[in-house]
Amino acid sequence: MTMSDNTHIITVVGAAIVSDGRVLCARRGAGRHLDGYWEFPGGKVEDGESQRQALRREIREELRCEITVGPLLRTSVQAYDFATISLSVFLCHLSEGSPTLTEHRTLLWLTPDEMRGLDWAPADREAAKLIITGSVSVTESDMNHPESPTTASVEDVRTTLARKEVPR
Ligand SMILES: Nc1nc2c([nH]c(=O)n2[C@H]2C[C@H](O)[C@@H](COP(=O)(O)OP(=O)(O)OP(=O)(O)O)O2)c(=O)[nH]1
Numbered sequence: 818m819t820m821s822d823n824t825h826i827i828t829v830v831g832a833a834i835v836s837d838g839r840v841l842c843a844r845r846g847a848g849r850h851l852d853g854y855w856e857f858p859g860g861k862v863e864d865g866e867s868q869r870q871a872l873r874r875e876i877r878e879e880l881r882c883e884i885t886v887g888p889l890l891r892t893s894v895q896a897y898d899f900a901t902i903s904l905s906v907f908l909c910h911l912s913e914g915s916p917t918l919t920e921h922r923t924l925l926w927l928t929p930d931e932m933r934g935l936d937w938a939p940a941d942r943e944a945a946k947l948i949i950t951g952s953v954s955v956t957e958s959d960m961n962h963p964e965s966p967t968t969a970s971v972e973d974v975r976t977t978l979a980r981k982e983v984p985r
């Protein structure tokens with residue numbers, strides 16, 4: 818495959834880490850695809866990994882902290898000039914440590930309204946919009962089963978965003 822091959826679909830996972838009503842937003846660093854765009858931290862799923870395993874690994878490597886991966890928020894397929902990406906964004910909480918800046922330009926904890934002003938990577942726009950508008954649909958019980966494969970509803974998103982007990 819060459820860099821211009823956009824027929825091969827690459828599976829990527831992103832974490833919408835929520836804490837105290839805010840979401841961790843990351844700005845991509847220099848020398849990477851989509852430099853300067855905002856994204857949900859994460860990366861490519863490797864062979865033999867589940868999406869949730871990949872996400873925990875990527876966050877450990879990239880942000881040096883541990884997360885609990887909750888419900889799937891959105892999967893979006895985006896054809897870039899370098900590849901076609903299938904991006905699945907999951908609602909997550911911090912379970913140990915706090916995010917450390919390593920390869921991103923910036924990390925910010927933002928309210929859904931503040932997220933509106935960012936230049937999101939094209940693959941992330943649908944998931945970001947669901948948080949910004951609160952228009953996702955789930956039940957509160959999904960959040961009691963963090964590994965549940967169900968898609969998040971607006972109630973879960975609101976419940977997650979409203980949680981106070983997770984340290985930022
Ligand atoms: N991690 C992550 N990647 C995203 C998001 N949205 C989006 O379009 N991407 C793209 C950028 C990359 O081309 C691809 C894989 O992400 P990555 O973080 O592993 O990519 P990378 O460029 O650092 O990897 P590499 O090929 O340079 O080794 O997915 C997102 O929200 N999070």
